[in-house]
Amino acid sequence: xxxxxxxxxxxxxxxxxxxxxxxxxxxxxxxxxxxxxxxxxxxxxxxxxxxxxxxxxxxxxxxxxxxxxxxxxxxxxxxxxxxxxxxxxxxxxxxxxxxxxxxxxxxxxxxxxxxxxxxxxxxxxxxxxxxxxxxxxxxxxxxxxxxxxxxxxxxxxxxxxxxx
Amino acid sequence: xxxxxxxxxxxxxxxxxxxxxxxxxxxxxxxxxxxxxxxxxxxxxxxxxxxxxxxxxxxxxxxxxxxxxxxxxxxx
Numbered sequence: 001x002x003x004x005x006x007x008x009x010x011x012x013x014x015x016x017x018x019x020x021x022x023x024x025x026x027x028x029x030x031x032x033x034x035x036x037x038x039x040x041x042x043x044x045x046x047x048x049x050x051x052x053x054x055x056x057x058x059x060x061x062x063x064x065x066x067x068x069x070x071x072x073x074x075x076x077x078x079x080x081x082x083x084x085x086x087x088x089x090x091x092x093x094x095x096x097x098x099x100x101x102x103x104x105x106x107x108x109x110x111x112x113x114x115x116x117x118x119x120x121x122x123x124x125x126x127x128x129x130x131x132x133x134x135x136x137x138x139x140x141x142x143x144x145x146x147x148x149x150x151x152x153x154x155x156x157x158x159x160x161x162x163x164x
Numbered sequence: 165x166x167x168x169x170x171x172x173x174x175x176x177x178x179x180x181x182x183x184x185x186x187x188x189x190x191x192x193x194x195x196x197x198x199x200x201x202x203x204x205x206x207x208x209x210x211x212x213x214x215x216x217x218x219x220x221x222x223x224x225x226x227x228x229x230x231x232x233x234x235x236x237x238x239x240x
Contacts, residue, residue, distance in 0.1 A: 008218075031180040034187035035218040105178045114184055 009038040009158040013151065014047035016164065019057035019096055019108065020064075022050055024164050026111035032160075033118035040158070041115070042151045044125035047164075048132070051124050051139045055109055058093040069095050116142060123150065166224050166236055168200035169193055175204045175232060182208050183215050186237070190221065193239050198224065201235045208233055 010032040014025045025047075029039040043051050050057075061067050061083030068075040069092070082088055100107065106114075115122070122143040128134075129145065136145070144150075155161045172189050174182045182203045189199055201212070209226075212235045216223045225236035 027180045030184055034180075034183050035215055103178060104176050104181075106181050111180075 007036055007038050008160075009040070010160040010162070011040040011042065011151070011155050011158045012162045012164055014041050014043045014050060014164055015045050017046045017049040017057070019059045019093065021164065022057055022108045023111075025050075025162075026108060026115055028162070029120045030111055030114045030118055033115070033120050037159075038121070039115075039118075040121040040123065040154050042123045042125065042154075044128050048124060048128045048134065050108070050112070051122060051143055052134075053138065053140055055112075057108060058089055059096045060089045061092050062089075067092075070099070112140075116140075121154075166198050166238070168236060169197040170199045172199060172201045175202055177203065178205055179207050179211065183211055186212075186215070187219075190237070190239050195239055197239050199237050199239070201237065203233050203235070204231055206233075208235070212237070 010029065012025045012028060016022070025041055029041050032039040049055075061078040062080055064078070065080055067078040069078060070076075078088075078092060083092075099105075122140075124134075124139060124143050124145050126145045126147050129136075170189060170193065172186060174185055177185070182201070182205055186199065186201055193199060203212075205211075209228075212226075213223065215221070216237060220240040222238040222240070223235065224238050225234075227234045
């Protein structure tokens with residue numbers, strides 16, 4: 001907890017649950033913990049599925065008009081018009097997963113496990129749980145369920161607060 | 165030349181794994197012990213400096229050869 005130690009501390013509101021956007025919060029939280037900070041992740045709306053037992057993460061080209069994938073020495077643009085074609089999201093997801101493996105980037109599953117090992121505080125937004133009808137048994141163990149007031153209290157005690 | 169207590173091969177790993185693995189290894193060592201880390205992530209040059217600045221562990225030596233970065237760190 002941020003208030004009972006002299007450690008620096010970090011909190012992040014996690015609002016996005018796609019494969020690409022899952023990286024920043026888990027990378028920053030695990031790194032912060034490695035550097036001696038108390039870290040808290042608050043998962044709300046589309047970030048909440050990142051706490052599910054079974055992760056099935058995907059990327060979409062839609063809403064990411066600057067997305068490019070390395071291809072044959074150059075870069076292939078993935079404009080939104082292409083993303084509307086059936087099967088494009090699963091193609092983009094496969095390409096991204098292959099890249100992650102090839103470049104030795106940690107998987108989200110691994111980073112999440114490292115976050116738990118490093119005692120990063122994981123909070124599921126209770127309202128989002130109810131709104132989207134998730135049950136605690138859908139979620140990994142060892143997380144907290146709380147709301148905005150809990151986040152605000154945590155954030156007032158943190159040195160760094162981010163929204164992703 | 166400081167003789168390390170432990171060598172850690174982190175070649176090929178991407179951010180944030182070099183820092184996370186180093187932190188994990190340091191946890192097992194005693195204060196004053198020295199760890200020598202090899203990494204190929206170019207971002208690790210600045211990251212290991214920041215890691216040491218923030219955690220109080222001491223960067224004893226830093227070198228690069230053929231794309232391999234070597235960091236020698238003394239545990240606080």
